[in-house]
Amino acid sequence: MKQGTFEITQNRHLTDAILEMRLKGDTSAVTVPGQFVELALPGFFLRRPISVCDRNEAELVLVYKTVGKGTEALSKMRTGDLDLLTGLGNGYDVSASGKEPLLIGGGVGIPPLYLLAKELLQEGKRVQVILGFNKEEEIFYEKEFKDLGCEVHLTTVDGSKGVKGFVTDAMTDLEYTYFYSCGPLPMLRAVFKQSKTSGQFSLEERMGCGFGACMGCSIQTAEGTKRVCREGPVFRKEELPW
Amino acid sequence: MVDLHVDLCGIELSNPVIPASGTFGYGYEFAQWYDIDILGSLSFKGTTREPRYGNPTPRIAECPSGMLNAVGLQNPGVEKVLSEEMPKLKEHFHKPVMANVSGFSVEEYVTTVSKLEREDQIGWYEINISCPNVHGGGMSFGTDPCQAAAVTEAVRKATKKPILIKLSPNVTDIAEIARACEASGADGISLINTLMGMRIDIHTGRPILKNVTGGLSGPAVFPVALRMVYQVSQAVKVPVVGMGGITTAEDVVEMMLAGATAVEVGAANLIDPFACKKIIEDLPGVLEGIGVKDIKEVIGGSHRG
Ligand SMILES: Cc1cc2nc3c(=O)[nH]c(=O)nc-3n(C[C@H](O)[C@H](O)[C@H](O)COP(=O)(O)OP(=O)(O)OC[C@H]3O[C@@H](n4cnc5c(N)ncnc54)[C@H](O)[C@@H]3O)c2cc1C
Ligand SMILES: Cc1cc2nc3c(=O)[nH]c(=O)nc-3n(C[C@H](O)[C@H](O)[C@H](O)COP(=O)(O)O)c2cc1C
Ligand code: FES
Numbered sequence: 001m002k003q004g005t006f007e008i009t010q011n012r013h014l015t016d017a018i019l020e021m022r023l024k025g026d027t028s029a030v031t032v033p034g035q036f037v038e039l040a041l042p043g044f045f046l047r048r049p050i051s052v053c054d055r056n057e058a059e060l061v062l063v064y065k066t067v068g069k070g071t072e073a074l075s076k077m078r079t080g081d082l083d084l085l086t087g088l089g090n091g092y093d094v095s096a097s098g099k100e101p102l103l104i105g106g107g108v109g110i111p112p113l114y115l116l117a118k119e120l121l122q123e124g125k126r127v128q129v130i131l132g133f134n135k136e137e138e139i140f141y142e143k144e145f146k147d148l149g150c151e152v153h154l155t156t157v158d159g160s161k162g163v164k165g166f167v168t169d170a171m172t173d174l175e176y177t178y179f180y181s182c183g184p185l186p187m188l189r190a191v192f193k194q195s196k197t198s199g200q201f202s203l204e205e206r207m208g209c210g211f212g213a214c215m216g217c218s219i220q221t222a223e224g225t226k227r228v229c230r231e232g233p234v235f236r237k238e239e240l241p242w
Numbered sequence: 243m244v245d246l247h248v249d250l251c252g253i254e255l256s257n258p259v260i261p262a263s264g265t266f267g268y269g270y271e272f273a274q275w276y277d278i279d280i281l282g283s284l285s286f287k288g289t290t291r292e293p294r295y296g297n298p299t300p301r302i303a304e305c306p307s308g309m310l311n312a313v314g315l316q317n318p319g320v321e322k323v324l325s326e327e328m329p330k331l332k333e334h335f336h337k338p339v340m341a342n343v344s345g346f347s348v349e350e351y352v353t354t355v356s357k358l359e360r361e362d363q364i365g366w367y368e369i370n371i372s373c374p375n376v377h378g379g380g381m382s383f384g385t386d387p388c389q390a391a392a393v394t395e396a397v398r399k400a401t402k403k404p405i406l407i408k409l410s411p412n413v414t415d416i417a418e419i420a421r422a423c424e425a426s427g428a429d430g431i432s433l434i435n436t437l438m439g440m441r442i443d444i445h446t447g448r449p450i451l452k453n454v455t456g457g458l459s460g461p462a463v464f465p466v467a468l469r470m471v472y473q474v475s476q477a478v479k480v481p482v483v484g485m486g487g488i489t490t491a492e493d494v495v496e497m498m499l500a501g502a503t504a505v506e507v508g509a510a511n512l513i514d515p516f517a518c519k520k521i522i523e524d525l526p527g528v529l530e531g532i533g534v535k536d537i538k539e540v541i542g543g544s545h546r547g
Binding site for chain 1: 264265266267271272274275287295296299300301302303304305306307308309311313316450460461509511512513514515516
């Protein structure tokens with residue numbers, strides 16, 4: 001973990017409610033896909049946890065949805081500096097993927113899968129991605145995943161684009177060696193039931209600190225109590241008592 | 243050079259800054275980020291006789307200038323604290339530690355303290371009679387002078403080390419509780435624990451915390467904490483450890499002027515893992531700025547004249 005000041009270089013809407021923010025600063029603590037940052041917002045006491053969507057030596061990309069006062073305030077910032085804790089959490093274990101991993105993301109759970117896809121492709125894997133949305137207007141990052149070289153399958157609940165239904169409706173016909181998922185809890189539980197292989201899940205919990213000090217984010221796992229912010233946010237299928 | 247040393251119940255601290263129980267784990271994880279030997283001491287996570295999972299999540303809610311927590315005393319239990327947590331802490335921290343103890347009956351406090359007696363690095367016991375999260379537990383001890391006295395008296399018999407009784411602010415007359423603890427053998431008083439509060443999500447109409455209520459802490463409680471430290475330090479002769487909403491070196495000085503001999507820093511650690519380090523580094527400058535050469539001079543300064 002590192003604390004650092006980052007400069008906002010871009011903050012643009014991808015859809016009505018989803019924004020992509022680019023931040024310049026010391027990214028050296030971000031080592032694995034699936035990690036998150038805790039960003040301090042002026043006027044708010046607690047930091048906000050947001051997954052790292054992409055990174056290079058000098059820049060972080062965060063993709064977030066406006067859901068409350070904090071993310072609303074964040075969406076209005078065009079320039080300026082943000083205080084970030086970076087390199088938080090245990091991310092995805094890329095080494096478990098096998099030859100043909102499947103990435104399954106729902107809504108605002110999609111961002112951390114981007115850096116993961118990038119790393120898996122660099123290792124020469126065939127990467128299939130299922131991106132689930134409610135409706136066509138909410139779709140983001142379809143092109144970005146395709147440009148990386150992933151095979152992209154879309155689902156929308158109302159059927160306005162791609163397969164009608166949930167991400168699990170697109171899973172049935174696919175062959176894969178392993179899976180990685182992130183999204184709302186009901187989706188993750190459905191993926192857990194439907195999946196034919198082992199895999200990993202990124203979970204969310206309300207956090208006090210984000211770095212293991214407060215026990216605010218504890219969950220019961222098959223291997224005892226664990227902290228979503230420290231032992232997680234990514235958990236193996238075998239760890240979850242679902 | 244400004245002298246930051248203070249004496250807490252016969253043990254010298256290199257400075258008065260102590261991370262508060264529940265916001266610093268068992269300390270060693272912070273050692274990855276800075277040298278925790280710079281701290282005056284540290285108060286470890288509230289420890290109970292048995293392991294506790296704590297409350298269901300969500301356990302955390304935000305509010306203006308503060309937060310609510312309903313962690314519910316999650317801890318691995320006293321045996322594991324002794325066999326697993328303390329050895330890890332010892333690798334990084336070489337000063338007397340404050341052992342924060344919680345319980346749901348007088349016997350449980352006594353058993354836990356008796357077991358902790360085999361750990362030499364414990365300098366003080368901080369007896370939490372005030373945790374507002376656990377139904378039928380901590381709350382009643384801390385809100386009734388007779389029960390507070392009963393716990394103090396029983397723990398007093400279990401150890402020769404100094405005991406600090408940590409008070410709940412959720413009472414009408416905090417000075418009365420403090421006096422009852424002092425009369426029953428407390429070597430010091432620490433305060434405040436969190437204030438009971440709640441938040442409701444207007445979209446769902448339901449409380450945000452699964453436990454419904456939680457403990458409020460952070461800068462929002464600072465004036466309340468300061469007032470209580472001011473009252474208690476005049477009501478008792480034993481030293482007072484002040485806490486509640488401290489985030490800066492200026493807050494430390496203010497809390498000590500109100501009567502605190504040492505201070506604890508809680509929620510501030512959660513939003514800035516380097517909070518205690520920064521406060522300790524800033525203290526000499528703040529004291530120089532008000533013409534103080536020895537921090538002991540400010541203790542209870544506001545009571546005089
Ligand atoms: C590990 C992790 C990674 C995340 N990654 C992303 C991401 O990449 N993109 C994204 O859009 N969102 C992400 N989230 C969710 C994001 O943290 C919340 O949407 C955000 O904190 C809401 O803040 P707010 O002030 O707008 O909402 P408010 O409801 O006003 O916030 C009040 C409090 O509740 C907390 N809170 C509210 N919703 C959530 C939630 N779903 N999870 C955790 N805390 C919450 C806030 O942090 C704040 O402390 C992630 C959450 C976690 C735990
Ligand atoms: C997440 C959290 C957990 C806490 N756990 C304990 C505990 O186990 N035992 C205890 O005596 N106090 C506990 N407290 C209370 C703090 O030690 C402190 O008394 C209180 O938060 C006020 O200080 P602050 O405003 O600086 O946070 C906890 C506080 C927080 C925020
Ligand atoms: S959020 Fe504090 S321990 Fe996980």
